[in-house]
Amino acid sequence: MRAPDFKLSRAPSGRLVLTTAAGAVHEGVLPVRAFPVSEPGGGLALVSAEGRELAWIDHPDALSAAMRTLVEEALAAREFLPEIRRVRSVSGYATPSTWIVETDRGETTFVLRGEDDIRRMGPGRLLVADASGVQYLIRDLAALDRASRRLLDRFL
Numbered sequence: 001m002r003a004p005d006f007k008l009s010r011a012p013s014g015r016l017v018l019t020t021a022a023g024a025v026h027e028g029v030l031p032v033r034a035f036p037v038s039e040p041g042g043g044l045a046l047v048s049a050e051g052r053e054l055a056w057i058d059h060p061d062a063l064s065a066a067m068r069t070l071v072e073e074a075l076a077a078r079e080f081l082p083e084i085r086r087v088r089s090v091s092g093y094a095t096p097s098t099w100i101v102e103t104d105r106g107e108t109t110f111v112l113r114g115e116d117d118i119r120r121m122g123p124g125r126l127l128v129a130d131a132s133g134v135q136y137l138i139r140d141l142a143a144l145d146r147a148s149r150r151l152l153d154r155f156l
Helices: 065-078 146-153
Strands: 006-010 016-020 025-033 044-047 053-057 084-090 097-103 106-112 118-122 125-129 135-138
Touching (some): 006 065, 025 065
Antiparallel strands (some): 025 044, 097 106
C-alpha cells in the first residue's frame, strides 16, 4: 500500500480539510465508502462539498493513524446503519406491519411497508428499509436466533 499524496486536517469549524500535494486546499471534504454494506473496510472517496471526487483511498489502512481517525470520525457522523441483532416481534405477516427489533444501538420499533423493503445484499446479508426511510442491516441471517429467522422467513 502506498501512502496518500494529500494531507487531511480538521478546520476550526470542525469540517475536514484536504490539502493536495500541489498545495490546493479543499474545506468541507466528505469521505464516502464505495461499498458501505458489502465491503465497509474497502475503498472510499474523499469528495468536495459539491460532490466532486478529490481523492481515492484504496485501503484506509494506508492512511496515517491521525488521518484514519479523522476519516472514521467523519464516517461515523454521517453514516447511520443500525444492525438488527434480534427480531422480537412482528405485528402480522401482511404488510404494512410493525416490527420490534434489537439493534446494535438499542431496541426500536418500525413499520415495514412491504416485502420489497427487505433486500438481499449478498449471501445471508439483508437490508431492511422502514416506512421512514431508515435502513437496518442484517449482517448474517444465519447468526440470528431461531425465532428471529422464523419471523423473517415469512417475509423472504
